[in-house]
Amino acid sequence: MGIFIAYMIKSGFCLLLFYLLYKWQLAKETFFRVNRIMLLGFWVLAFLLPAIPLIKWGNTDLYAGLDVNRQAILNSLTNISLSAETNTDHHALILAWLICTGYIVGVVLIASKQLVSWTRLYLLIRRGRRIENKPFHLILTEGNQPPFSWMHYIVLSEKDYRENPTEILTHEMAHIRHHHSWDLLLADIGILLQWFNPAAWLLKQEMQSVHEYEADNAVLAAGIDAKSYQLLLIKKAVGTSRYTMANSFNHSSLKKRITMMLKEKSSPQARAKYIYILPLAALSVMAFARPEVSDVSAVLTKAKVTDLWTIPQEKTPEVKAQFPGGDDAFFQFLARNVKYPTLALEAGKQGRVACLATIGEDGTIKEVEITQSVDPALDAEVIRVIKKTPKWEPAKLAGKAVEYKIPLGFIFKVEGSDLHVQTESDTDIVIVGYGPQSNEE
Incomplete structure (x- = not known):
């Protein structure tokens, strides 16, 4: 569930950028059909861009053999202790689970409202008087x-059908035709997922x-007088439709509609504004591809709503995880496998790499989470060696195997x-790298 929430947050960020672009550059243009396509494309892109697989660049061949079996290094490995306690930020996890729960509650409420x-x-259409027409079904209500x-x-009152059938039906037919x-x-559907x-x-x-x-433009193109049609819109501006999924004749943006009818058509050069969407989409992909941005959702990604009630019961295991064969076997394993990366050694890279396994x-x-980094090559070597270890004897809490973290x-x-x-x-493990001169000696 946490993965989905993190994805929705990224998708919402894209949607916000697209909306701001539309209001800034495109909303006032008279390219109604193109604007409609762009708005539909914004929904698709907002849900598609965060799902593009992220590419992580870096060195992959970083491991080179060194003489790690020297006695000095082997002795330094005995300084390790596996008894350190793991500090878990339960407040962050609780917050993540509350976010997941709140999101689900919001989806349920919005879905209920839409239902x-x-x-x-459905009941209004079922109860109204139906007049069959080949391209549409006309429903008359009291x-x-x-x-x-x-x-x-097309739903309208008996009174409207008697007084202004041509303008209203032409308008609503344009909605159906498009x-x-x-x-x-x-x-x-997008609002259901992005209600927040x-x-x-x-x-x-x-x-x-x-x-x-688009519908108003179709009415004027049909030869209906613009002034009489605008007066009809003002007359019908009282009251609002209760059906948000339908196209209402008295849509609330009456001033904008009349302004658009009177506005001169946008010049063909204005179409160049629609090219702005390309760099914006590329910017979104690049932003999500950065590791520091991807790591922001790490806590959410691991969150499970069903585990919310288990947090208070978490305790320190009575039996801590152990390497098979004990500490000595672990030291010997490290002595055989840890290597000072050649690239890092030649560049003189050194320092302390801390991790949480x-x-x-x-x-x-x-x-294996790197909590203190020195160089990508050194970090990669630590991750490689720890992941190479055989199965450990798991930690146990109340006789049951549990997950355990070791610094x-x-x-x-x-x-x-x-x-x-x-x-x-x-408890640090020391790995000494020997340069070419040392090897010649």
């Missing part, structure tokens, strides 16, 4: 129901405005250097 609206729409269309249905209901359905994101709601409003601009319930190394420190030191590590611990 109520769908039910009311009272002052504002006109609207949904899919192949399949605007499918746009709103897509927007509702104001940009999602605002993008739907912009999409509804574009729909009305997570040992799973089955004894395998689940994760480890590795000091990489070039022979002959006067390296001093401020955070050096008595």
Whole structure:
């Protein structure tokens, strides 16, 4: 669940950027069809871009053989202790689980609201007087129901049908002909997933405005007098539609609609503004591909809503995880496998690399997190060696195997250097690298 929440946050960030771009450059243009396509494309891109596999660049062949079996190094390995306690930030985990739970509650509430609206729409269509027409179904209702269309249905009151049938039907037929209901359905699905994101709601409003601009343009193109049509819109501006998934004749942005009718058509050169979407999309991908951005969602990614109630019960295991054969076997394993990376040695890279190794319930190394870095090559060597270890004897709590974290420190030191590590611990493992001159001696 945490992975999905992290993905939704990234998707919401994309959606916000696209909305700001649209309001800044595109909202005032009269390219209604192109704007509609762009708005639909924003939804697709917002959910697609964060899902693109991230590429991590770096050295892959960093391991070179060194004489780590020397007695000095082997003796230094005996300084390690596996009895360190793991400090877990339960507050961060609780916050992550609360976010997951809150997101689910929001989705349920929005879905319930949409379901109520769908039910009311179905009942209204079912109870109204139906007049069959080949391209659409006309539903006439009693009272002052504002006109609207949904899919192949046009709903309006008996009074509107008697007084202004031509203007209203022409307007709603344009909605049906352009399949605007499918746009709103897509927007509702996006809002269901992005209910916490104001940009999602605002993008739907912009999409509804574009729909009305297209429909109004179709009415004027049919030869209906512009002034009489605008007066009709003002007359019908009282009241709002209760069906958010439908295209309402009295859409709230009346001033914008009249302004668009009177506005001169945008020049062809203005189409160049739509090219802005390309660098924005590339910027989004590059932002998500950066490791520091990807790591922000690490806590959420590991969160499970079902584990929320288990946090208070977490205790220190009575039996800590052990390397098979004990500490001596672990030291010997490190002596055989730890290597000072050649590239790092030649560049004189040295220092302390600290990590946190997570040992799973089955004894395998689940994760190695670098908590103090010196050089990518040295970090990679630490991860490689720890992940290469055989299955450990898992930690046990109340007789049951549990996950356990062990802090480890590795000091990489070039022979002959006067390296001093401020955070050096008595449990650190020292790996000495010997240069070419040392090997010749």
